[in-house]
Amino acid sequence: MDITYAIEIKNARKVFRIGEEKIIALDDISMNIKTGEICCLLGTSGSGKSTLLNLMAGLEKPTKGSIIIHGKHIEKMSEKQLTNFRQKNIGFIFQSYNLMPTLNALENVSLPLTFRGVSKKAREKAAFTMLKAVGLEKYIKHKPTQMSGGQQQRVGIARAFVSKAPIVFADEPTGNLDSKTTQEVLQLMLSLAKKNRQTLIIVTHDKSIATFADRIFYILDGNIEKVEVNHEESRGTSDEA
Numbered sequence: 001m002d003i004t005y006a007i008e009i010k011n012a013r014k015v016f017r018i019g020e021e022k023i024i025a026l027d028d029i030s031m032n033i034k035t036g037e038i039c040c041l042l043g044t045s046g047s048g049k050s051t052l053l054n055l056m057a058g059l060e061k062p063t064k065g066s067i068i069i070h071g072k073h074i075e076k077m078s079e080k081q082l083t084n085f086r087q088k089n090i091g092f093i094f095q096s097y098n099l100m101p102t103l104n105a106l107e108n109v110s111l112p113l114t115f116r117g118v119s120k121k122a123r124e125k126a127a128f129t130m131l132k133a134v135g136l137e138k139y140i141k142h143k144p145t146q147m148s149g150g151q152q153q154r155v156g157i158a159r160a161f162v163s164k165a166p167i168v169f170a171d172e173p174t175g176n177l178d179s180k181t182t183q184e185v186l187q188l189m190l191s192l193a194k195k196n197r198q199t200l201i202i203v204t205h206d207k208s209i210a211t212f213a214d215r216i217f218y219i220l221d222g223n224i225e226k227v228e229v230n231h232e233e234s235r236g237t238s239d240e241a
């Protein structure tokens with residue numbers, strides 16, 4: 001089966017209720033993301049970016065509409081099916097890294113492979129290869145508190161990419177990093193995603209980060225305000241607003 005789109009969203013709406021109050025986090029979103037595409041969801045605080053990412057990752061269900069990942073309607077899946085689906089298909093990179101504090105870098109990166117039934121030896125080999133790819137081969141025994149923010153995020157990236165999940169989501173992945181480390185971490189994510197033709201979706205409020213993407217979806221008040229296509233020659237070099 002040839003599935004061109006990694007992600008298809010059809011008229012997705014998400015309403016949160018707090019007591020009597022209704023919060024329309026997403027109004028009516030329709031969009032498609034191609035396999036291997038690198039996309040940014042760009043918008044100000046409260047615009048609905050994280051909610052949209054959570055719907056795509058099956059962490060939240062839409063109030064209305066469809067979320068189709070590799071041809072499968074994930075809004076119809078049970079929690080158990082979703083957990084299984086995420087373990088097989090999705091990698092996550094978080095703003096606050098979300099590493100396991102008691103585990104060292106090698107163990108943190110190995111973790112997603114344990115859910116896939118990979119042997120310990122094969123897990124450690126794959127984790128070491130990934131840590132080497134992100135320049136941390138000398139830090140495999142270090143625990144998160146023994147590493148800088150940039151190093152911890154490299155571990156987070158290695159963990160997200162180790163299982164070659166077809167889709168990787170990154171929610172403000174450089175939000176806690178200085179500008180130089182931000183550039184390094186971004187380049188790393190992009191090169192890993194391109195290498196294996198993994199689809200990468202980055203949530204950010206920072207336009208300078210979005211210039212690295214193939215396409216930018218501008219999110220405003222729970223809707224897509226506009227979509228911008230980045231052409232190869234201007235990618236990552238533009239600092240215009």
Ligand SMILES: Nc1ncnc2c1ncn2[C@@H]1O[C@H](COP(=O)(O)OP(=O)(O)OP(=O)(O)O)[C@@H](O)[C@H]1O
Nearest residue numbers: 016023024025043044045046047048049050051052
């Ligand atoms: N679990 C929830 N319960 C109630 N309201 C929520 C919940 N999650 C998000 N919202 C509301 O939905 C709207 C969109 O939030 P969302 O977190 O998606 O925005 P965002 O663009 O990611 O913002 P930020 O950049 O600050 O993270 C906001 O008004 C928020 O308060």
